[in-house]
Amino acid sequence: MTTIGFGIVGLGRIGWLHAEHIAGAVPGARLVAAAVDEAQRRELEASGRAPCPLVADVADLVARPDVEAVIVASPSSLHHDHIIEVARAGKPVFAEKPIADSVEAARAVVAAVERSGVPFQIGFQRRYDPGYVRARELIAAGAIGEVEMFRGITCDRIPPVDFLRTSGGLFWDLAIHDFDATRFLTGDEIEAVHATGAIKVEPRLAEFDDIDHGIVTLRFQSGALGVVQACWRAPAGYDIRAEVHGSRGKVVAEVDEKFPARLYDERGLVAARHDQFTERFREAYRDELQGFVAALRRGSAPTPNLTDALRAVEIADAATRSRRQGGWVTVGQ
Numbered sequence: 660m661t662t663i664g665f666g667i668v669g670l671g672r673i674g675w676l677h678a679e680h681i682a683g684a685v686p687g688a689r690l691v692a693a694a695v696d697e698a699q700r701r702e703l704e705a706s707g708r709a710p711c712p713l714v715a716d717v718a719d720l721v722a723r724p725d726v727e728a729v730i731v732a733s734p735s736s737l738h739h740d741h742i743i744e745v746a747r748a749g750k751p752v753f754a755e756k757p758i759a760d761s762v763e764a765a766r767a768v769v770a771a772v773e774r775s776g777v778p779f780q781i782g783f784q785r786r787y788d789p790g791y792v793r794a795r796e797l798i799a800a801g802a803i804g805e806v807e808m809f810r811g812i813t814c815d816r817i818p819p820v821d822f823l824r825t826s827g828g829l830f831w832d833l834a835i836h837d838f839d840a841t842r843f844l845t846g847d848e849i850e851a852v853h854a855t856g857a858i859k860v861e862p863r864l865a866e867f868d869d870i871d872h873g874i875v876t877l878r879f880q881s882g883a884l885g886v887v888q889a890c891w892r893a894p895a896g897y898d899i900r901a902e903v904h905g906s907r908g909k910v911v912a913e914v915d916e917k918f919p920a921r922l923y924d925e926r927g928l929v930a931a932r933h934d935q936f937t938e939r940f941r942e943a944y945r946d947e948l949q950g951f952v953a954a955l956r957r958g959s960a961p962t963p964n965l966t967d968a969l970r971a972v973e974i975a976d977a978a979t980r981s982r983r984q985g986g987w988v989t990v991g992q
Contacts, residue, residue, distance in 0.1 A: 674732030780961035803905030809885030817891035896932030
C-alpha cells in the first residue's frame with residue numbers, strides 16, 4: 660500500500676504527538692520532515708531526539724516532493740500564514756485550531772484554501788472520541804427527543820503566561836473545543852452568546868485583558884439554550900464533559916477515570932484521573948489523523964471542515980466581545 664508522506668509545522672506538545680502518530684500509529688501515512696525554529700532544531704539534533712529530518716521553514720517543507728500533506732501545529736498566531744502557504748503549494752492541510760487569530764483572518768484562510776482546492780481538516784479531536792461519537796449518534800437517532808439544553812465544561816491546568824499572551828484568550832484557546840462540540844452533538848447552530856469571566860488563578864492575565872475562568876450562555880437557532888464553562892484550573896486533573904438534554908431524556912459524554920477500573924475501599928470510590936488533554940484524547944488525536952488519511956486516499960472531503968473551523972472562531976470571537984462589552988452578541992456579526 661502506498662503511504663502518504665507528511666510534513667509537520669511545529670514540534671511543540673501537540674505537534675510532537677502528531678509526529679509520533681504519523682511515524683508509527685496511522686496506517687497509510689509516513690513522517691517525512693518537520694519545520695521548526697533554529698533553536699529547537701539545534702537542540703533536537705544535538706540530543707539525537709529529532710523524529711525526522713528538520714527544515715528551517717514552511718517554504719522548505721512544502722518544496723519537498725516527498726511531502727504530500729502537511730500538519731500545521733505551529734503557535735496559534737502563525738496558523739493563518741502557515742495554512743495559506745501550504746494551501747498555495749497545493750498540499751492537503753490538517754491544521755490545529757484555531758485557523759487564525761481573528762475572524763477577518765480566518766475568513767481569509769477559508770477563501771485561500773477554497774481557491775487552492777486542497778483538502779482541509781481542522782483538529783477538533785473530540786469529534787473522534789468514542790464517547791462524543793456515540794452521544795452524537797444517539798441524539799441524531801432521536802433517543803432524547805428534541806434537543807432543549809446543552810452544557811459543556813472544560814477545566815485544564817494553566818499554561819505559561821507567555822503562551823497565553825498570544826493564544827487569543829480563554830474562549831479562543833480552551834472553550835473553542837466546547838463551542839465545536841455543541842454544533843457536533845446537537846446538529847444546531849449557536850445564534851448568540853452572552854459571556855462573563857473572572858481572574859482567579861493568574862493576576863498577570865489582566866495585563867492583556869484575558870481571564871482564567873469564563874461562562875458563556877448560548878442561544879441556538881432552534882430556540883434551545885446552553886452554557887459552556889471553561890477555566891484554567893484543574894487540581895484534580897483534566898476535567899471535561901458534555902451533557903445534552905432533550906424532551907425525552909439526556910445523554911452525557913464524560914470519562915473521568917484514567918483506567919477502566921474503579922477501586923472502592925474505606926475512602927469510598929478511588930480512581931486515577933487524566934492529567935493532560937493529550938493523555939485523555941490520545942486515541943482521538945490518532946483517529947482524527949487516520950480519518951484525514953482515509954479521506955485523502957478515498958478522494959472524499961475530510962471532516963471537520965473549513966465551515967466548522969470558521970464557525971468555532973466566530974463563536975469564540977462573539978464570546979470574547981460579549982465578555983468585554985457586556986450583553987448578548989450575535990455570532991458572525
